[in-house]
Amino acid sequence: MPSSADPSIGDVLRRGRLARAAWMTLGLVLVGIGIVGIVVPLLPTVDFMLLALPCFARSSPRLEAWLLSHARFGPPLRAWRHERAVPRHVKFMAIGGMAFGYGLFVLHVQPGLPLALLVAAVLLFWAVWIARRPEPGMRR
Structure with missing residues (x-):
């Protein structure tokens, strides 16, 4: 019930x-x-x-x-x-955008070394992840 x-x-x-x-x-x-x-x-x-x-x-x-x-x-x-593929030109744009953003971050925020290294490590991790994605039409 x-x-x-x-x-x-x-x-x-x-x-x-x-x-x-x-x-x-x-x-x-x-x-x-x-x-x-x-x-x-x-x-x-x-x-x-x-x-x-x-x-x-x-x-x-x-x-x-x-x-x-x-x-x-x-x-x-x-x-x-x-x-789960990313075109090559998009990979370049994404990684280039991350590098540009990191440069702006360091230039304008002027973080201490530990924070700068932490942000760099996170961005590097994702840059490697993006770079390792296959390109459309490619077989692994």
Whole structure:
């Protein structure tokens, strides 16, 4: 016998709709930030589109399909989804952007040696990780 604390079917459906609305809102916000990244230097575009994909997968298959079939964003998103691949020019841009950002950090913040080394180590870790990603169409 269900207790009064058990959720009703209506409650479950409302929570499901609420969760889908939250995922869709988050996905749209991420796409918006990605679009801003088209014109703002050092703000990545495809990264935010990559983050929006799972949000749309949980909320709107139509928006997920739109992103995957988009003329500009679709190819890198599909390459990442299917092969975890990053095009060579994107690797250079990402690593170059990290190096440029680190240079600005050191120049303007003038951190102490321990902080400078910590930030350098974190950026180096991610630079190596990015560099080791396969390129689209390559087989391991």
